[in-house]
Amino acid sequence: MSKDTNAPSRRQFLTSAAALGAGAVAASAARAAGPDPLITEVQPWASGFGDGVDVTPYGLPIRFEGDVIRRNVEWLTADTISSINFTPIHALDGTITPTGCAFERHHSGAIELAKDDYRLMINGLVDQPLVFTYEDLERFPREQHVYFCECAANTGMEWAGAQLNGAQFTHGMIHNMEYTGVPLRTLLAEAGLDAAGELKDKWVYVEGADASSNGRSIPMEKAMDDVLVAFKANGEALRKEHGYPVRLVVPGWEGNMWVKWLRRIEVTNAAVESREETSKYTDTLADGTSRKWTWVMDAKSVVTSPSPQSPIKHGPGPLVITGMAWSGHGKVTRVDVSKDGGMTWETARIAQDGANKALVRFYLDTTWDGEDWLLQSRAIDDTGYVQPTKAQLREVRGENSIYHNNCIQTWHVKANGEAENVEVS
């Protein structure tokens, strides 16, 4: 993104938010003063031409939305090649994440791998080790599903306290897309699993083609359940940064297992215990022991507006509180919202019935009188799991888990409409 965007800096942002009281008054005055010239005078766009159809063969959002972009937190990692950026969830609505601003996580950079150069190998405990081309994959029967993909480290910077001031940074390691692909079980059946014998203690090791060679072990039960070998997202080819031409989709499980540029699938008799499933993506508890194989992403939600990057600008009166919720165990069936830091709760409206292991959007249509709020949301999924508070999580896990922080988030909404990331008693 070039620097000449119209993106306001955070400070400008907050300044303008602070001035909103006056702004609201001014707007009323303008209304009272006379007819609105935007209506009474012929505007350029109502008189001349816009762009012709060939101006933008593949479009980006209009320039006024230039601040709705992925952002990096520089101090998190040593180098952007092995790093992560964050989805601008504070500025989005609905449930499908626009592909161009869906977060990226690479361990060795986003590689360019052409379809013609793509090969997928299945080996290990199979009847016939096979190699597929990209074209081969498109000849298997396909499925379509919407799933969220959340990095296990999402909200990981908040374990020890409120730290990053923005939903994008606290909760933006997530996206939700519609995938087209072939079930992994179809490909495993193609290679034949007789050689594997008893399946219940077998594993499937999946590995990427990039230099990091990210590899993860998936228990056979999950591999045979809902894992997809995907080549389309949101209707189009996967983007380079999301694993073009083929990635794995592991519904409800941590994003690191969604191996990008998938090149190899191996049936094994044990977990490989690769770097990414031992030294990383393991959750250290207060006593120094660490949980491993913590694959499922538990139910979680966050209010995306109002939030630090999306302050209330319109003054007191009608207000839509909105956010998103998800669960790796199934569907989110209910979201509650609290304005007083969890003392009292009211149930929000879920905009559309959620799909399995996919985001839902919730709204609370309410009125804001300009008072201070401690705004929270909590998700409840169809297993009856209620999203815990940070205190509840810390009691079990301590503060050094890094991963799987699905605590209830609190935004302090102030009289001037600004919101801040806070922790509450």
Add this chain to the structure above:
Amino acid sequence: MSKSLNLYAGSAIGVALLLTAAYNFADRNVAPYPKNPPMLASLPAPIPEPAAPVQAKATAAANDQVAEASLTDGLLVGAAEADTAPAGLRFGLGRAAMPEEISAWDVKIMPDGTGLPAGSGNALDGEPLFEENCAVCHGSFAEGVDNWPKLAGGDGTLAAKDPLKTVGSYWPYLSTVWDYVHRSMPFGNAQSLTPDEVYAITAYILYSNDLIDDDFELSPETWNEVEMPNADGFIVDDRADTEYTEWRTDEPCMENCKPEPVKITMRATVLDVTPDQAGDEAPADAAEEMNHSNDAATVQPTDEAAADEAPAAATEAVDEAAADAGADMGAPDPELVAAGEKIFKKCKACHQVGEGAKNKSGPQLNGVVGRDIAAVDGFKYSNAMQDLPGDWTHEALAAFLAKPKDYVKGTKMSFAGLKKDDDIEAVIAYLQSYP
């Protein structure tokens, strides 16, 4: 109902066509197509016992789905929607993987060492290899540079406030180290190391963690002699017992849910580590600010090493200071001395300097600039060093520090040398400040 039947009929015809097409045209070097390809329905699915300790409740939904599918159609396993294709069929797609192809890509090492190629190496072999391939990020002693992962140290810190997770303190399996170095490292030049080099570098990392001696020959034969200290430090996901039992409730609290009025206990803006929204004003000093913050919070970086140093500043200081540095042997430039002090961290493991400095595995360095070579009492120098005539002039020190083993062939000093002239000047200035 008739609609969904039509959908099934359509896909059945589609599958039949596809199968025929596949059978006729597939260019496949596979052994003869099996007469009775096994249908998935004949496999034990749903799998009654989780392969790995997936929590039963975690997969309840999936199992329901499978059960439903089994009822609907013996061929269907998994999701039972109308758009789901029968998964148990073989389509005759793809071709046989050749042994050379499998061995080229399947290089993973299992926890028991299965997959290790022949070869060997020790830490002495590994030290120069590590210096050349790894030290730029991980430090000469595997101590980590900047934000890059630290590979050594951290023993006994896992239950501390800020655990230091390294190969020695955290990694449960030696196979993971070998596999990762071999497959994914060096960063930007992956899969360029020979097996012997990987054994040697792995040995050096183990040696840096005091897990083996420097002459221990790591190989498939000696593999099991290495003990990883945190091998027993892991438990399988127990959330079902420790968390889900508590947090799956019939009806969560809606009113008067807390005993006392809610108070704010912490604010993110106090830390001010949020990136600027325009992206043009990156908080370069955020890590340092965090370090100096007395607030209760500490940085929790995602999954890379902790952001606990501000080395960019140090490097800049070196660059600037070095630019000003004269060649005279007078009082050293204070800025250059300060920069040198930071560089000297690399030397501290073996050398002391300053008041009360003693000989350690290297001689104490007070007054080293200008003193006779191999002149410290009570230190056992190598023969090569003892035989070297003359003083440690500025020039001689600079040459030695650049490539110690080239300058003094046979020196005991294992340090590989400082790559940057600026760093060398800074260290000499620092040493000069202790006459």
